[in-house]
Amino acid sequence: MEHGVNRFNEYLGIKVDHLDNSGCTAFLEVKEDLYNSLEGVLHGGVTFTLADVAMGHAASPPENGIQQCVTSELKINYLSPAKGRKLIAESNVIKRGRKLITMEAKIKDEDGKIVAVALGTYARI
Known part of the structure; x- marks a missing residue:
């Protein structure tokens, strides 16, 4: 395995679009194999992971591709089904x-x- 590559994020297709000291924007192009059992609805775990990536990157940006923090606590409220291509x-x-x-x-x-x-707490490592 290549050092500093998050293979899970790569598998899901998560990409970071913007990152600075105040926040991060991350996205994914939705693939059918990420749906839950309801056709066309993204699995909630994928939505959770996308939120975690965006928050974790901004909390303490990776250095040389290696994360600098870990998730200590994360809460998410699902408001409506995640549908669409992105x-x-x-x-x-x-x-x-x-x-x-x-x-x-x-x-x-x-x-x-x-x-x-989502609301999360991240610990620097």
Whole structure:
């Protein structure tokens, strides 16, 4: 395995579009093999992972492809089924402490409809 590559994120097709000290935007092109048992509806675990990636990257950006933090706690509220060809997560820093960073994220479909909101805490490693 290549050092510094997150193979799970690659498998899902998650890509980081924007990253700075205040937040991150990550997205994925939805593939049929990521649906749950309801045709055309993305599995909730994929939505959860996309939110986690967007928040974790902004909490402590990777260095040389290696993550600099781990998820300590993450809560997500699903507001409506995630459908369509693209899902986008936009995260923001709520509070940045010495060891812990509190983050929030909104997950939207390609039309800008919010399908989930998440709140997470990340620990620097």
